[in-house]
Structures are given as C-alpha cells and as structure tokens.
Amino acid sequence: MRIAAFEVRDDERQSFDDEARRLGVEVALHEEKLEPGNATMAEGFDGVSTLGLSRLDSSLLETLARQGVKVVATRTVGYNHIDLDAAKRLGIAVLNADYAPNGVAEYAVMFMLMVLRNYKPSLWRGQVYDFSLKGLRGRELRNLTVGVMGTGRIGATVIRCLTGFGCRILAYDPHPNDAVANHAEYVDLETLYRSSDIITLHMPLLPSTEHIINRDTIARMKDGVVLINCARGGLMDLEALIDNIESEKIGGLGLDTVETEEDLIHRDRRTDILTNRGVAYLRQFPNVVMTQHMAFYTDAAVHSMVNCSVEGIRSVLDTGTFRTRIA
Structure with missing residues (x-):
C-alpha cells in the first residue's frame, strides 16, 4: 500500500514516519503542493494526502484516477478545495481530518480577549518603552454578548470555554445541538447580528456560507462589533471588512x-x-x-491530522469501501 503526501511541513515528517511504520505502509513525502504540473508524482500510489493549498478540481482528480489513485485525504477539517462531485463520479474516496477542537476554540477566545484589551497597540508601545495608558482602556467579556455562528465540535467547545467568563452567549446553527442549548441561547441570524457585541465564526465554507459576513450583514450589527474568524477566510468579504474597520462600524477584528x-x-x-x-x-x-x-497548530493536532490521513487511507483501501468520509 503506497501513499503520496504533499505540502508536507518539517513538523509533520516524524508523525508520517511513525504512522507509516506503525501501519506498515509506504509513504512518499513531498513539500510541494499537488497540482497538474507535478501530478505524475502520485502515479502508482493508492492514496494521496494533501493540505489546503492543493486545489483538487475535476481535471486534477481525473488525472489522479487515471494514475490509479483511489483515495484522497486532506489533512484539514475544511474540504472546500476538493471537488466532491467529481470525486464521487470518479469513484475516489475523500477524507478530511478530525482533531480535537480545543486548540482552535481556545485560540478564538484568545482573539476575543486580545481585541477587547487592546493587546496590539499596547504591545507596540511597550516595544518602544511607551507605558502610557491613553486609548488602551478595554472591556470585560462578562459584560458582553457573544454570538457563535456554527455549533459543531469547535463552535460547541468555544461556547463551553465562554461559560466560565459569565457572558451572555447566543448561537446560530441550521442544526441545533441539545447539549449546546444548555449553555447558549439559539437564535436566528438577524437576532444574533443585532444583539451580539462579539461574533465568532465556526462554520464550513460552502456556496451558502461564502461571504456570509458582508456589507449588508455588517450593517445590521451593533456599532463597534468585534468579529472573529478562525474558520475559513472566504466566510468574510475582505473589502467589506476594510471599509467597515475604516468607518469604525467594526470595533475590532481577530483574524486567523x-x-x-x-x-x-x-x-x-x-x-x-x-x-x-x-x-x-x-x-x-x-x-x-x-x-x-x-489556530489549529498544536502538537496534538498536527499528529492527529497526519494520523487521520494515513490511517484513513489505509482503512478505506483495506475495506474496499470507497465513499467520501467528511467529519
């Protein structure tokens, strides 16, 4: 069983070696992203592992299928860089990574605190020995309302983290979670936009969610709203963010x-x-x-991403069950 891994970072190499040895598979490691110009590097391999910069569109997937690739695994939770319809048509199984949500959830809460307490300008001042306080007065999270858009594993963990701060928590998700409802109030998007001092995004990037934060939705938010994005960049319209941070409609941004x-x-x-x-x-x-x-980048998450990729590919090939498995 042979796997070609692309976009391999130095910090992933040991985990790949460990997993290959543990599972008895051959893994070829490449730093390059997978693209049409180097797709021959996957020829003769049963599975391919990538990160998010490799765009696996219909044409590239057709090339991989002709070369004998049966499984594609992305070492990311998001999978918007893979054409799932084309993969299904070609009989290529698609897998995404699954790792503990704590790292990203904690990072989102950290962003909230950094923005609320004016971390960036205070750091700048300290580096030039300016220890003045003017303009640095912050706000306390316990006095604010936080809106969480998306209550899957990461969003739900953000909510659990926030319960200790004593803030009011609103939540939006097309599929409400009963466990989350114990700690947050599910509301519609209009209520969340209108009522939240902080809004944090934890949803996948789909055609229905692309630019869900845009000029129109920002206009319906509170003046001075703080926006946090540790999910996917395409959820927010970049130009709308620029215009509204300039006008001070947006009071702060935490963007990973x-x-x-x-x-x-x-x-x-x-x-x-x-x-x-x-x-x-x-x-x-x-x-x-x-x-x-x-936000994802912790020792535990890096190992888990590699493990999900290698073990997932082997599992599909061993069972012969070639269907998409998206967490």
Whole structure:
C-alpha cells in the first residue's frame, strides 16, 4: 500500500514516519503542493494526502484516477478545495481530518480577549518603552454578548470555554445541538447580528456560507462589533471588512484566516514584493489582530491530522469501501 503526501511541513515528517511504520505502509513525502504540473508524482500510489493549498478540481482528480489513485485525504477539517462531485463520479474516496477542537476554540477566545484589551497597540508601545495608558482602556467579556455562528465540535467547545467568563452567549446553527442549548441561547441570524457585541465564526465554507459576513450583514450589527474568524477566510468579504474597520462600524477584528491568503500563509515572504493589497492594508490597523492561519497548530493536532490521513487511507483501501468520509 503506497501513499503520496504533499505540502508536507518539517513538523509533520516524524508523525508520517511513525504512522507509516506503525501501519506498515509506504509513504512518499513531498513539500510541494499537488497540482497538474507535478501530478505524475502520485502515479502508482493508492492514496494521496494533501493540505489546503492543493486545489483538487475535476481535471486534477481525473488525472489522479487515471494514475490509479483511489483515495484522497486532506489533512484539514475544511474540504472546500476538493471537488466532491467529481470525486464521487470518479469513484475516489475523500477524507478530511478530525482533531480535537480545543486548540482552535481556545485560540478564538484568545482573539476575543486580545481585541477587547487592546493587546496590539499596547504591545507596540511597550516595544518602544511607551507605558502610557491613553486609548488602551478595554472591556470585560462578562459584560458582553457573544454570538457563535456554527455549533459543531469547535463552535460547541468555544461556547463551553465562554461559560466560565459569565457572558451572555447566543448561537446560530441550521442544526441545533441539545447539549449546546444548555449553555447558549439559539437564535436566528438577524437576532444574533443585532444583539451580539462579539461574533465568532465556526462554520464550513460552502456556496451558502461564502461571504456570509458582508456589507449588508455588517450593517445590521451593533456599532463597534468585534468579529472573529478562525474558520475559513472566504466566510468574510475582505473589502467589506476594510471599509467597515475604516468607518469604525467594526470595533475590532481577530483574524486567523482571510480570503486571498493563499499566496501568503505558511510561507516566508519577508523579501518579496507583495501584491495582496487588501491583506497588507487591513493588518496595519491597531484594532486588527491577524495571524498566519495557525489556530489549529498544536502538537496534538498536527499528529492527529497526519494520523487521520494515513490511517484513513489505509482503512478505506483495506475495506474496499470507497465513499467520501467528511467529519
């Protein structure tokens, strides 16, 4: 059984070696993302493992199918970079990663606190020995209402984390969870937009959720609303964020992901000329905290992502059950 892994980071290599040895499979590791120009590197392999920068569209999946690939596994929870309809038509099973939600949930709460307590400008001042307080007065989470959009495993864990702060918690999800309802009040989106001081997103990027945060929805929110995104960049309209942070309709942003980030994330671009003006402009605001798509990035999660990928591919091939398994 042979697996070709792409977009492999240095911190994943030991986990891949451990899993290959434990499961008795051969794994070839490649730093490059999988794309049409290097798809021959997967020829003769039974399964392929990637991260989110490899765009597995219909054409690329057809190439993989001709080369004998039967399973594609993404080492991410999100799977919007894979054409599921094409995979189903071609008989290729698709798997996504499943790891404990705690890391991302804790990161989202951290973002809330960083924005509320003006972490970024206070850090800037401290680095030049400016220890003044003017303009740094924050707000306490216990006095605010937090709206959680999406109450799957991560959203539900965010809610559990927030219960200790004593804040009011609103929740929205097309499929309410009875356990979540013990800690949060399920409301419709209009009520959540209108009533929340902080809104945090924990939903997949689908055609129905793309740009769910846009000019119109922001206009229906409270003045000074704080928005948090540790899910997918495409959930928020970048230009709408810029215009509304400029006008101060938005009081603060905590962004671990933003649309158009593909040419930036997880790469050292210090000496490059950057053409991504929206991201470069947005990150300079004192009330905008941005990180490099790393909310997931803990030791436990990295190992789990590799494990899900390798063990999942082996399981599908062993059982001969070639169907999509999306957590």
